[in-house]
Amino acid sequence: MTAVEVNHLYKSYADVTAVNDLTFSIDPGEILGLIGPNGAGKSSTIKIILDFMKPDSGEVKIFGQQMNEAFKDQIGYLPEERGLYKRLTAIDLILYLASLKGMDKATAEKKANILLEQTGMLESKKKKNKEMSKGMGQLIQFIVTVIHDPELIILDEPFSGLDPVRTETIQNIIANLRDEGKAIILSTHQMNKVEELCDRVLMINKGHTVLYGDLTETKAKFRRNSVQVAADGELGDLPGVIDRKLNKGSVELVLAADTTPQTILDRLRDRKITINRFEVTTPSLNEIFLNLVGVDHE
């Protein structure tokens, strides 16, 4: 069953349309990357899914039904800006918020210890939140988000402020959760993380869908007719190549419309040129993002 189904969602504030005819879905065992510039409508979309606010029109279904209180125990949510009760210890905060998700104390404590161990926070569990660094606080909030084994996880900028080691830890946990069959919405500005983690991507700008689909297919769709080549010696004139761009240690050959990469590879091989690297140029998600929303964003 589809975890989240959003159909023709609209939401306006005064004279600004924050969400404009959004339609998308997420299945269990899938990570959807929700990307877009600031003010694109990502947070509004998340808040409507969570039923924090009502849409002007459109429909959101969670596991095939309208969102209701009963579903809240199946959802884990990590907001973008994060804070904790300053006077509570880490473990007390985790246990309190886990109890609100319907967990009994013994189970929550056992699971909390596992997650604290996984994130390297076990020794800090009795620290008061005001004594912890921002990164430590974020890990505690991440634990709070996933401790109750939710079927739907919504993460808003989960990596912001984390050092590379902690980023890697969280990234691995997210990937494992996907493998366990959880549906995950990952809202982030870190395109490399979307490329590394997401199965599907939804790019929005000014409330509109700019791009939506399978990540691999999307990247293929935006593939340019060019190849990256790193070789020993001069390549010489190559029929079918209409432009060359020098990069560090390689050259990008822009091909004519009727020329394929295979043709170029064959020609280079015929000339007995030693090829160290030959790669069809695929744009990064960041390039696609800038290409699609860059002008608008500016």
Place this chain on the structure above:
Amino acid sequence: MNKTYLVFKHEFLHAIKRVGFVVMTLIVPVLALLAIGVYELVTTLTEPSVNAVTIVGYVDEAGIFSDQTDQGLIKLIPFVSREDATQALVRRNVSEYIVIPAEYTSSGTIQRYTLAKELVTPPITAYFIESFLTWNLLKDDVSPEIITSIVSPLNLEVTRLDENGDIAQEQGNIGNIIIPAIFSLLLSMAFMFGATSLISGLGEEKESRLIEVLFSSVSVRQLLIAKVLALGTAGLLQVLVWLISAPLLLSLASSSFGGFLSDIQIPANFLVLGVVYFILGYLLFAILSVSLGGISSSTTEAHNLSMFYILAQFVPLWFSAGLINFPNSPVWMVLSIFPVTAPVQTMLRLGVSDIPAWQIATSIVLLGLSVIVGMFLSIKIFRMFMLMYGKRPSLGEIIQGLKTA
């Protein structure tokens, strides 16, 4: 487990562990004990013993004042001249002296000399001097009983009758205002601290976005009801500590301050109404604070705006002197019915005069309705504006929002 209960438990434990709550709960009995202790200490160190007699000198230039020099706590001793009296005063053989001039009977003027810096002559000293003069002036012409009556002509004993003409159970006494006045003050402070605490807690959750995590687990209704009830229970606990410590403190105070405290009568319906008004008042202030916490752009702004209703509830205390002097003014009736001032004003009035049953009923019904309607509206307001960070909605936007919600 019920989520409202879980939030209630968390909020209640959080509230009673706050330093401000602990200090506020303990400070009332501790301050009262300290006051009694300090009073005892000061009186022991400064007051003469019960039998100590003050020696007052006098110079009788009129030549007719020689009797009744023993006036209870004051003993008068004669001096031949002002110089002798002054010398005795300087040597501290007398605490003060008076001069009765030769023309006293026509002028009525007495001169008093003392080393003490005083604004006015102490009434007790003036009373005994007056008694001494009156006795000597009338001793040859009037019987001692009549002189006693002239010196103390009025000892007013007031008895309050009920509507059947029988002696009323509750007798008027200035001491009767003490318990209601103290309770009203504590009530106002409990409301103030409760409201402040609620605004701070909500502010912390809103500014840290924890509120979003909470709302992904519980409904707005569950969260707000639990918060309001938790703070109400914490406030009730506070008042219970004060009430339980009150009999002990009163008995200690009675033995220290004496007399009038032992005559204190607590109005029959005071305790029941006290609990009712406390609960309803606390709920009303909590609900007002929740609404304010929902629409304010920052905790500081919410605290500033809350001053309107926090200060309003102190109005009955500011004008309590007017209540004592003019207990039947319609102003007090209005303040007893207006929900924000009703708890404090009604408690105060109970100590001063009777309140017609219809006024109490109207006041409680209005307060109860305010709580119910307020809770309903605050949930809507909070739900609409809780995620509006850094911007406070205008009154028009709130009204429009309530219409469309």
